[in-house]
Amino acid sequence: MPHTSRLLCTAFLACLSFSALGETLRIVTEPWSPYVTVDGQQVSGLDYEMTNIVFKRLGIDVQWQFVPWKRCLMMLEQGDADGVLDIFEVAEREDLLLYPTEPLSEVNWVLFQSNDRPHPFNTLEALRGLTIGVSPGYLYSPEFDTSKLFIREPAPSHAANFGKLIRGRIDLLVTDRIVGQQTINQLGLRDKVSQLPLVVNRRPMYLALRRNAGMDLLVHRFGAELKRFKQEPAYAQLMARYTGETLPTPSVSSADQSVTGVEKTVEQHESSAL
Template sequence: MSPIFPLSVAALLACLSFSALGEKLRIVTEPWSPYVIVDGNHASGLDYDTTSIVFERLGIDVEWQFLPWKRCLMMLSEGEADGVLDIFKDEARADLLYPNEPLSSVDWVLFQANARPHAFNSMEDLHGLTVGVSPGYRYSPAFDNSTSFIREPAPSHEANFGKLIRDRIDLMVTDRLLGRQMIKRLKLEGQVSQLPVVLNHRGQYLALRPNAGMDLLVQRFSAELKRFKREPAYAELVERYTGEMSTARPEEPGESVDKTVEQQESGAL
């Protein structure tokens, strides 16, 4: 028997259904609205719903876990998860398998307390400031590697907004859509506002650990995702969760503020 035959069978089984092997695809991600929303035992969100629909069409059963981002990445690297949702393509994670098609996009932007405004047009404007970040997140090479300001992590997005209005940090960075929804949910209108310059624009992806058949599964996921994003059902999801109309596919790679100052409306992870 050719050694290629067993591998082909394994790939076919992995792509057709993990249920055929009595298994589920284990995917981890962090809740962050509007992409992944967890309310009690109910999960929803633009990227969660989209991924669930695509896998259902492919006949793949999924087991979801919602955890802090650093824990998600740890489970992925230790083989405790098969994939992670809403991750950026990154050279440091080149061992992962990414579909060609992104799920959505984020715009990393800065938020300020209106009582203590800060002008921001370039990285030099952050000199000497303390900026709230989320553990394990990557924003842009210029922002992540700068030594001219302090990056102070917080355990949650809510905590970062709390530190911002209590003058414990000067600015905070998060996704544009998430930030706007958090301001509304935390009733911070008039107290916190978004600065207009986009630090970075990035596509968000599903990524899988390399195993038998996973490369073929990633290809099938990408093809089905492209088909779904052309359907009215996808446009309805975008409008429901973001309040915006569905647009063209996210650009990848994104451009950092070092290269261009984007005046735009993102994604994150």
Template sequence: MPQTFRLLIATLLACLSLNALGEKLRIVTEPWSPYIIVDDQHVSGLDYDTTSIVFQRLGIDVQWQFLPWKRCLMMLQQGDADGILDIFQASERDNLLLYPTEPMSDVNYVMYQANARPHAFDSLDDLRGLTIGVSPGYLYSPEFDSSTLFTREPAPSHEANFGKLIRGRVDLMVTDRLVGQAIIDQLKLRDQVSQLPGVVSHREQFLALRRNAGMDLLVQRFSAELKRFKREPAYAQLVARYTGETRVAPATHSATPPAAGIDKTVEQHESSAL
């Protein structure tokens, strides 16, 4: 029996099993605009819309929950969720999660400064003695996460981190470039906050599923359908709508590990409480 046909049968059986039990695939994630946007019970965003379209094509019903990131990770650990959207690959989660080969999107972690208190940033050494605003449970890069040169101070939300920045409670803060730009517009901080040019790390984020029966085959099918959808004009339209960027062709992703250091070129969440 051809491998493709076997995968189709296995995925169909997994769908029938969920439907027979009257269950939906339970996916958790944190609001993370423009990737996941939750606004007055209306949900949208680049990765949310893409995931919803792919699961619809696979015939899978999804139950979504939008929670703080550490709570999402805890639910995965405790078996209260089947999957999580926009998570990074990390070796410490290999025994718990399965990842598609195709990522949802790319993240660029960058630094933001208060214009009233500017700081240079070309390397981690420039952060010596500073207090950097971070998000609880997020992974940035191995070097950043383990550095003793500076203090990492968590805040309950990305918006709270920007508030601490403009009030001088942190010297700089780190977040994804697109997320930061969206929050700056939301909070009307264009005249108070600016992005620094250095990139702390580039990461790929994924939809990941718990290692349960049949999930490995579902992950393969999800990856194949996601890759197919990314080649369609509809995906380019989503990218333009949510990021303002033009996608001419799907990005080519390799199996090489993410950069851990500082990249000075700006291009195009996460955490491990596990």
């Protein structure tokens, strides 16, 4: 059998394992609006809907489970999940996960402050001695994650972090810009909390699958179909619905946009009221 024919046959059999054979792909993720939103029995969100659209086009059934992020990672390691939504590509997970070439979205990690207790931020040195609210298991940037200049204090949810911020239990918190803006609106904190303008880091988010037989071909097909979908008007409509923003424009490399040390500042990114 020619090499190309063997590849096509293998890809077809890989898809059969999840469709014709009646099996489903088990995907885990943590709710964080607007990328993944869980409201009772209703699930929506930008990345959630994109992923469902792509898998539907590939003929793959998906079973979703929404749990805290550290549990998502544990389920992947223990083989209780086939994949995870909205994860970063890092070297520590190369032996466990496969990533498509096309990301779903891009995270913009920024800091939020209480208007009653402002803390200007231009470099990591400006955070010296402060307590920063974080989310368990999240990766922000190597410099931020390992810095000994400040204390990182986890909270069980984004809403809990904002509650600690306005009560003065933490000095600042870090989260995605869009997630933070929507959380502020949901909690009615628009007059009490504000976003600092500098971006700590920018990172693409992916749908990643465990390294099992046939998964490499499925990841390739997912990435190719996702890239096609992003060229369609439906993608722009999803972006506008969930973020209130137009399609992102190309930017310089994340290394030039991130805080990589106490001497390196980052590009300003104006917040938008969502």
